[in-house]
Amino acid sequence: MEIQGRMIELTAKLKQVQNQMRNKEGEKKRAFLTLEEIRPLADDANTYKSIGTSFVLEPKSVLVNEQEQKLKDSENAIASLQTSKEYIEKQIGEIMSMTVM
Template identity: 60%
Template sequence: MASESHTEAFMELQGRLVETNAKLKQVQMQIRNKESERRRASLTFEELDRLPSDTNTYKSVGKSFILEPRSILLKEQLEKVEECDNALSTLTTSKEYLEKQMQEVESNFKELLQQSPSLANQSCMNSNQG
């Protein structure tokens, strides 16, 4: 039977692993969303940039469209691309940090299981019963 302290440590590590994994998935989803938003803004900018400067352009506001100068729409799309780039940089840093945390928790798990092999058997039996 595993010692009480090893069992508590195991439960704590398991909780940290679940929590870190959830955070990592959330950050990965945010990265995908920002990449998509950036791609959309970039494509919109490219399409607007191809138009002649005297072309009437419209901005979508809710269910209506408002006449806007092409230069303003181009500026808005560039700002959106820059904002997405900044957000992606921050999210990538967070992702790298969370991945390091995951590796740390996994190595702590391995170390704990080496110290107390009975924990591995116990956790397997508990997962089979649930």
């Protein structure tokens, strides 16, 4: 019973980590695509940042920096989540090997 409970707990954690990774991958892709659209614009082009339902005029450099930071943060979070995922998968493997014995 204890092993089964631990297995259920680890499986739930694994699904949670996988969902977080999927969300971060989406954030990373949005930041990358936004950068691809912003970079070719002239430096003096009017660019707007979405804040809720409003749009605020921002210099291009501010938007580029924000998107680059989002991209870096997403990559770091994905790397951390990947480490967590591998650890959980290792624990699941250990529990599976214990049940086989």
